[in-house]
Amino acid sequence: xxxxxxxxxxxxxxxxxxxxxxxxxxxxxxxxxxxxxxxxxxxxxxxxxxxxxxxxxxxxxxxxxxxxxxxxxxxxxxxxxxxxxxxxxxxxxxxxxxxxxxxxxxxxxxxxxxxxxxxxxxxxxxxxxxxxxxxxxxxxxxxxxxxxxxxxxxxxxxxxxxxxxxxxxxxxxxxxxxxxxxxxxxxxxxxxxxxxxxxxxxxxxxxxxxxxxxxxxxxxxxxxxxxxxxxxxxxxxxxxxxxxxxxxxxxxxxxxxxxxxxxxxxxxxxxxxxxxxxxxxxxxxxxxxxxxxxxxxxxxxxxxxxxxxxxxxxxxxxxxxx
Numbered sequence: 001x002x003x004x005x006x007x008x009x010x011x012x013x014x015x016x017x018x019x020x021x022x023x024x025x026x027x028x029x030x031x032x033x034x035x036x037x038x039x040x041x042x043x044x045x046x047x048x049x050x051x052x053x054x055x056x057x058x059x060x061x062x063x064x065x066x067x068x069x070x071x072x073x074x075x076x077x078x079x080x081x082x083x084x085x086x087x088x089x090x091x092x093x094x095x096x097x098x099x100x101x102x103x104x105x106x107x108x109x110x111x112x113x114x115x116x117x118x119x120x121x122x123x124x125x126x127x128x129x130x131x132x133x134x135x136x137x138x139x140x141x142x143x144x145x146x147x148x149x150x151x152x153x154x155x156x157x158x159x160x161x162x163x164x165x166x167x168x169x170x171x172x173x174x175x176x177x178x179x180x181x182x183x184x185x186x187x188x189x190x191x192x193x194x195x196x197x198x199x200x201x202x203x204x205x206x207x208x209x210x211x212x213x214x215x216x217x218x219x220x221x222x223x224x225x226x227x228x229x230x231x232x233x234x235x236x237x238x239x240x241x242x243x244x245x246x247x248x249x250x251x252x253x254x255x256x257x258x259x260x261x262x263x264x265x266x267x268x269x270x271x272x273x274x275x276x277x278x279x280x281x282x283x284x285x286x287x288x289x290x291x292x293x294x295x296x297x298x299x300x301x302x303x304x305x306x307x308x309x310x311x312x313x314x315x316x317x318x319x320x321x322x
Contacts, residue, residue, distance in 0.1 A: 061164065061170060062074050062075060062164070063160045063161070063163040063164050063169060064160050065128040065131075065132075065156050065157075065159040065160040065163065066128055066156075067128050067129055067132045067152070067155075067156050067159070068129075070152055070153055070156040071156065072128075072153070072155075072156030072157040072158070072159050072160035072161075073157055073160050074157070074160040074161040074163065074164050075161075076157040076160075076161075077157035077158045077159070077160050077161030077162070078161050080150070080154055080157060080158050080161070081158060081161050081162070084147070084150075084158075085158070087099045088100060088103065088107040088143065089107045089108060089110060090107070092111070092165070093109075093110035093111055093162065093165030093166075094109050094110070094111045094165075095107045095108060095109035095110070095111075095225075103142075103143050105141075105142045105143065105223075105227070105229075106223075106225045106227055107143075107144075108144075109225075110162050110165035110166060111165050111166050112166065112224075113125060113165075113166035113168040113169065114224060114258050114259045115130070115131070115134075115258060115259070116139070116241065116242065116257045116258060116259055116260060117130060117133070117134050117139070117241065117242035117243075117257075118130050118175070118251075118255050118258070119177050119178055119251055119255065120174055120175030120176065120177060120178065120255065121175045121176070121178065121254075121255060121264070121266065122255055122256040122258055122263070122264040122266070123258065124172075124174065124175025125168060125169065125172055125173070125174045125175060126174060126175075127174050127175075127177065128156075128159055128174070131159045131162065132155055132156065132159055133243075134242075135147045135150070135155045135158065135159070136148055136155070137243070139241055139242075140239045140240065140241050141241060142241070178251055178254050178255055178266075180247050180250055180251060180254075181271050181275075183246055183247070183250075183275055183278075184272060184275055186279055186291055186292060186295060188295060188296075188299065190275065190276045190279045190280075191276070191279050191280050191283060191292060191295065191296055191302075192280075193273070193276040193280075194276035194277045194278070194279050194280025194281065195280045197269065197273055197276060197277050197280070198277065198280055198281075201265065201268065201269070201277075203277075205217045206218055206221065206231040206261065206262075207231045207232065207233075207234065208231075210235065210284065210309050211233070211234035211235055211281065211284030211285075212233050212234070212235050213230050213231040213232055213233035213234075214233075215231065218230060218231050221260075221261045222261075223259055223260050223261075224258075224259040224260070225259075229260055229261070231262075234281060234284035234285050235284060235285065235286055235287060235309065235311070236287075237285070237287070237288065240252065241257070242257070246275075246278050246282070249278050249281065250274055250275065250278050253265045253266075253269065253274045253277060253278075254266045254274065279292050280292075283296040283302065283306070284309070286306050286309045286310050287310070293306070
């Protein structure tokens with residue numbers, strides 16, 4: 001048999017084997033028994049069962065915020081966030097923006113949804129109004145500015161979009177607002193009792209005996225980002241991180257400052273005791289005129305303590321005592 005005939009015979013035999021197999025691979029499943037169609041995903045790629053998918057929050061699900069007469073919408077807030085906020089808080093809201101490494105207090109991680117300034121119990125989500133207040137006020141002693149220049153509707157929209165970063169907003173409700181009872185009348189006994197509580201609760205271990213934030217534990221404290229954090233120095237000003245009023249200070253005792261070593265004292269002090277502590281802490285603000293400080297200095301004991309606490313000698317009042 002010639003070489004040409006052998007080659008033709010081989011090609012013919014190969015065609016009789018390959019062509020039927022190719023045709024069989026293209027037949028529908030009903031003609032192939034248990035074979036799977038080409039478009040069906042591999043088992044590992046199959047979509048989760050409906051009940052599992054329903055239990056998994058959709059991170060990008062639209063959100064709303066409700067602040068007074070304003071209703072915020074996350075779709076509108078998206079553009080605002082990527083114009084003003086992502087440089088610090090990150091493209092994904094995780095606090096890893098391009099500016100974050102240069103900030104001594106890291107930006108808030110919206111994915112974790114742990115917020116310092118709240119009117120709700122420790123560990124719970126804040127109210128939309130709480131987040132709105134932070135945008136208006138800014139956070140003192142940090143790089144978070146006030147966004148008062150935005151409209152109220154802009155701020156409401158921003159809050160709605162911020163809520164899309166964490167699944168907590170889809171599976172949890174904001175905590176119930178803390179009840180802040182009416183502030184009792186200021187008395188000298190209230191200040192003195194607050195002074196006793198300051199010692200009993202060991203507030204001085206972090207804030208120092210004079211409230212300068214220099215207690216024996218101060219240098220060891222870290223926040224939820226494992227970054228060093230300093231306790232509040234009452235002598236440097238009147239503005240707290242989460243507000244300026246006595247009620248704001250009261251709420252800090254009861255709610256705690258989540259993400260920091262400052263705990264909630266809701267289970268430790270009674271409402272009237274919390275107000276006594278507020279009144280005493282105001283006397284530690286020796287460079288701010290307040291009714292509490294005036295009453296305290298009207299006594300010989302208080303005047304001597306305040307005189308010893310005041311620092312003079314530099315424009316900032318730092319480093320040189322009388």
